Amino acid sequence: MTVGAGPQAVIPPKPVRPPSGLAVAGISLRAWRRFWLVLGIVVALTLPLFAGSFTTFQLTQAAIYAIAILGLNLLTGFNGQFSLGHSAFYAIGAYTAAIMMDQWEIAYYWTLPAAGLICLVVGFLFGLPALRLEGLYLALATFALAVATPQILKFSPLEEWTGGVQGIFILKPDAPPGLPLDQDQWLYYFTLAVTAVLFVCARSLVRSRTGRAIMAIRDNPIAARSMGINTALYKSLTFGVSALYPGVAGALGAIVVQFVAPDSFTFLLAVTFLVGLVIGGVGSIPGSLAGGLFVLFLPNLAEQISKGLAWGVYGVILILLIYVMPSGTAGLVRLVTIRLAKPSG
Amino acid sequence: MDAYTILQQAISGVATGGIYASVALAVVMIYRAIDHFNFAQGEMAMFSTYIAWSLMHAGLPYWWAFILTLAISFLGGVLIERVIFRPIHDAPVLSHVVVFIGLLAIFNSAAGFIWDYTIKPFPSPFASGGLFGSTLISLHKAGMIAVTLVVLGLVYAFFRFTEVGLAMRAAAQNPESARLVGVRVEWMTALGWGMAAAIGAVAGMMIAHDVYLEPNMMIGVLLYGFAGAIVGGVDSPGGAVFGGFLVGIIENLVGLVPFVGSELKLTVALVLIVGVLMVRPSGIFGTRVVRRV
Numbered sequence: 001m002t003v004g005a006g007p008q009a010v011i012p013p014k015p016v017r018p019p020s021g022l023a024v025a026g027i028s029l030r031a032w033r034r035f036w037l038v039l040g041i042v043v044a045l046t047l048p049l050f051a052g053s054f055t056t057f058q059l060t061q062a063a064i065y066a067i068a069i070l071g072l073n074l075l076t077g078f079n080g081q082f083s084l085g086h087s088a089f090y091a092i093g094a095y096t097a098a099i100m101m102d103q104w105e106i107a108y109y110w111t112l113p114a115a116g117l118i119c120l121v122v123g124f125l126f127g128l129p130a131l132r133l134e135g136l137y138l139a140l141a142t143f144a145l146a147v148a149t150p151q152i153l154k155f156s157p158l159e160e161w162t163g164g165v166q167g168i169f170i171l172k173p174d175a176p177p178g179l180p181l182d183q184d185q186w187l188y189y190f191t192l193a194v195t196a197v198l199f200v201c202a203r204s205l206v207r208s209r210t211g212r213a214i215m216a217i218r219d220n221p222i223a224a225r226s227m228g229i230n231t232a233l234y235k236s237l238t239f240g241v242s243a244l245y246p247g248v249a250g251a252l253g254a255i256v257v258q259f260v261a262p263d264s265f266t267f268l269l270a271v272t273f274l275v276g277l278v279i280g281g282v283g284s285i286p287g288s289l290a291g292g293l294f295v296l297f298l299p300n301l302a303e304q305i306s307k308g309l310a311w312g313v314y315g316v317i318l319i320l321l322i323y324v325m326p327s328g329t330a331g332l333v334r335l336v337t338i339r340l341a342k343p344s345g
Numbered sequence: 346m347d348a349y350t351i352l353q354q355a356i357s358g359v360a361t362g363g364i365y366a367s368v369a370l371a372v373v374m375i376y377r378a379i380d381h382f383n384f385a386q387g388e389m390a391m392f393s394t395y396i397a398w399s400l401m402h403a404g405l406p407y408w409w410a411f412i413l414t415l416a417i418s419f420l421g422g423v424l425i426e427r428v429i430f431r432p433i434h435d436a437p438v439l440s441h442v443v444v445f446i447g448l449l450a451i452f453n454s455a456a457g458f459i460w461d462y463t464i465k466p467f468p469s470p471f472a473s474g475g476l477f478g479s480t481l482i483s484l485h486k487a488g489m490i491a492v493t494l495v496v497l498g499l500v501y502a503f504f505r506f507t508e509v510g511l512a513m514r515a516a517a518q519n520p521e522s523a524r525l526v527g528v529r530v531e532w533m534t535a536l537g538w539g540m541a542a543a544i545g546a547v548a549g550m551m552i553a554h555d556v557y558l559e560p561n562m563m564i565g566v567l568l569y570g571f572a573g574a575i576v577g578g579v580d581s582p583g584g585a586v587f588g589g590f591l592v593g594i595i596e597n598l599v600g601l602v603p604f605v606g607s608e609l610k611l612t613v614a615l616v617l618i619v620g621v622l623m624v625r626p627s628g629i630f631g632t633r634v635v636r637r638v
Contacts, residue, residue, distance in 0.1 A: 076439070129619075132626050139382075140575045141622060144615035147568065151612050267568075271446060278443045309458050315450030319429065322444050326436035 022341035029341065044192060053184045058296060060188045060256050063195045064249045066292025069276040070202055070285065071245025077283030078206055079238040080218030082135060084270050085142030088149040089119045089243040091265035093250025095153065098168040098260040099161055108173045108255050112194065115251035116244045123243025127236035146270045153262035167261030170254065187256050194252065198245060203285055205241070214238050246273070279321055281330025290329040354597045360486035362593020364555070367493045367548035368563075368570025369577065369585035374500065375541035376579050377517050381438065382571070384445035386545055387563030388452035389425075393418040393546035394553045394562075395460050398467060407470045411550060415543045422542025426535040456560040467553035489551045496547055497586050500540075504582075513537060569596070572618050578631025587630065592618065 022029055048056040068090055075081050096118055097111035126145065133141050153162050162168070175186030205211050213234050216224040225231050254260045272295050280291025302314040325332035371390065375383045383389075393414055400410035425448070433444065471488035504510040515523040516533035524530050549563065556562045569592050577588025599613045621629070 129623060132623055134626070137575060137622050137626055137628075140572065141619045143568075143571075144619050148612035148615055274439070275443055275446060278439045282437065282439055309454050311450040312454030312458070315447035315454070318447035318450070319444050322433060322436065322440045322447075326433060326440050328440075 024337065024340045024342075029337065048185045048188050053182065056184045056188045057256070060184070060191045061253070062292045062296040063188075063191045064252045064256065064292070065272070065276060065295055066289045067195055067198055067249040067252070068246040069273050069280060069291045069295075070199065070288040071242045071249070072273050072277050073280075073282065073285070073288050074202060074205070074214075074245070075238055075242035076277060078211070078218060079214045079235065079242075081130075081235065081239065082139045083142040083242070084139050084267070084274065085145035086243070086246045086273050087265050087267065087269035088142075088145045089123060089246040090250035090253065090269060090273075091149050091153065091260075091262075092119055092122060093247035094254035094260045094265070095162060095168075095250075096247070097251035097254040098170055101170045101255075102168050103161070109190075111251045111255070112248050116248045119243040119247025119250075120240045123247075124236050124240030126243070127239025128232075130239065131232050131235055143267070143270075146267045150262040150266055153265070162262075165262065167259060167264075170258050170260075172258050173255065191252055191256070194248065198248065199285060199289075202245075206285065210234070210237075275318065279318075279328055281328030284328070284330030287328055287330035294329075351598070351601065354601055355594055358594035358597030359590055360483075360490065360593070361597065362573075362590035363486060363490040363493050364548070364552045364566055364589075365569040365573045365592050366586040366589025367489075367496065367551060368545070368566055369573035369589040370493070370497060370500070370582055371541050371545040371548055372567075372570055372574045373577075373579060373582050373585040374544055375537060376574070377514070377537065377582075380517060381441055381445075382579075383541065384442065385448035385452060386541070387567030387570070388449045388456075389418070389422070389542055390545035390549035391560060391563045392452045392456055393421075393542065394467065394549035394558060395456055397546070397550050398460075398465060398553075398558055401468065407468060411470070414546050414550065418542040418546035419539040422539040423535045425542075426538035430534075430538075431531070453560050460560075462560060465558040467550070467558045469554040485554055492547065492551055493586065496544060497582060500544070500582055509536070569593070572615065576618050576621055576628055578628030580632050581628070581630040584628060584630030588628070 024032060027035075047059065051059070068086060071089070072083060072086050075083055093115035096115040097108070100106045100111045100114060101108060130138055130141055152158070154165055155162075158164075172183050173187070174183060175181040179186065181189070206215070213224070213229045216227070216229060217231050217234060221231055257264075276291030276295040277288070278291075279294045280289070281287025298317060299310070299314055302317060303310040305313045327334075368387070368390070372382065372386055375381075375386065396417055397410050397414040400413055401407065405413065429444065429448070430441075433440065469485040469488070471484045504514060512523070512528045513533045513536060515526075516528050516530040517537070520530045523533075552566060553562065556566065570589065573589035573592045574585045575588070576591060577584030577586070579585075595617055599617070625631075
């Protein structure tokens with residue numbers, strides 16, 4: 001037996017917030033935060049009016065990735081558990097939506113709560129046995145889930161539902177009558193609204209009593225347990241909630257792409273979420289949004305630099321980003337704020 | 346299903362298990378040296394194998410190319426540690442994981458760019474045909490298992506009986522204390538990278554004969570290698586080799602079960618692995634970690 005940090009070392013360091021009572025250029029940090037928030041909302045609302053339909057579609061995708069990354073962030077950033085299997089929950093969400101729309105002709109908006117609920121239950125049930133595992137071992141168990149998912153979706157006895165290798169095609173919903181929006185624009189605003197609700201929920205969760213319990217488990221599980229926190233329950237619950245997010249994202253993704261197939265939900269998708277999480281900022285809720293934008297636009301950028309070596313360029317950019325901002329976009333913003341800030345008054 | 350079929354599948358599982366075992370061994374080596382899992386391990390091994398292929402095409406005989414590739418891979422591993430990982434060694438673990446993913450993409454893309462994506466046959470140093478004329482296992486697979494076991498023996502002896510091996514173990518387990526007693530921790534880590542790259546190169550060159558040489562040849566193998574390493578216990582080289590063989594055998598035997606077939610083979614194998622972990626959360630031969638409160 002050895003005494004040491006062991007697999008627990010996977011837990012990311014605690015994010016540091018700049019102290020309050022500081023100001024940049026004479027304006028308090030609180031006001032700055034509000035300013036950026038309002039600016040962000042205005043840009044997000046007006047962008048599709050200028051951008052083409054493909055850009056709008058891409059932005060919708062980025063928002064969907066951001067939701068899934070936020071789910072992973074709740075688990076990893078706030079609870080210190082590690083997952084390489086969130087692509088599985090995304091797949092469950094996507095197939096729930098596709099099957100409901102294709103087989104039972106249920107309206108697209110009803111599929112989101114259903115997908116979220118199913119993933120919450122599946123995630124909670126998966127979280128129960130995963131309690132025994134920590135760090136790398138949990139990574140392997142979730143990884144097994146990610147690898148197994150496409151195989152189960154292709155499994156022939158389920159073909160009647162899943163459509164086997166061919167997958168399922170679904171129809172793109174129209175904007176409600178009376179709104180001067182095309183299908184892409186409508187889906188963008190719909191996704192944006194869902195994203196906003198889910199982000200606000202995550203923020204409230206993290207700041208609540210439950211959120212403090214979740215974070216206490218991350219910082220010191222033994223101390224948390226001795227303070228009366230039911231660590232097993234909270235860890236499984238966090239797993240469930242963190243599965244709900246990619247579940248809803250998957251349902252949205254299926255509606256936007258109009259198609260689901262087993263090979264869209266491989267282990268690579270889980271890696272994409274992980275990259276977004278780290279580049280955006282582990283343990284930062286707005287960081288997940290940055291992560292969603294990064295994972296969508298980075299591969300395109302790489303391809304523009306070099307077609308033959310696109311993945312190589314992608315790898316180089318990833319490594320350079322980690323050099324510049326080892327704790328992600330959120331960490332960089334924090335650092336810049338602290339550099340610029342002076343005590344106010 | 347008769348006993349012979351089961352025996353044949355089990356032995357064939359041992360043979361594929363040999364592949365996983367050699368990859369698992371490389372994974373564990375680097376884990377002991379740097380305390381992280383190297384997701385780019387497979388692509389590094391693939392790149393080494395391409396170097397060996399080029400050397401052989403330049404006219405070198407197999408074993409000379411083999412030794413030269415080991416040397417090049419060792420230097421490459423040391424270089425990667427010094428150039429890429431030294432500057433960020435204080436960054437959070439997850440940032441390291443992303444750098445590994447970046448490396449993976451770079452190696453994969455570079456290999457496709459330099460040697461193109463067509464599948465290339467790779468020679469085996471062993472004669473063709475079955476071992477002792479039997480149909481159960483080919484000479485190549487038997488030779489591969491032998492090579493894996495020899496490498497394991499060498500690694501074990503290195504860590505157990507040499508001073509550098511002891512220093513490396515100390516540097517990985519407790520860097521601060523190791524530094525205080527005069528171990529050059531930075532160079533020990535670089536050495537670990539070099540050794541892991543060389544072991545990976547051995548695995549790559551042995552596997553390439555069976556799976557053929559192409560930029561994506563290692564991805565599937567690496568997954569099983571990881572699984573083997575974790576089932577065996579991430580900090581135990583012997584456990585990793587055992588885990589690799591176990592995964593190979595389970596994978597083959599599960600394919601025999603009716604209803605499961607080859608469609609769900611991977612899924613069931615992984616479920617069994619997770620099942621093992623439920624009973625032994627640190628792997629079969631892994632060290633249980635006790636935390637100080």
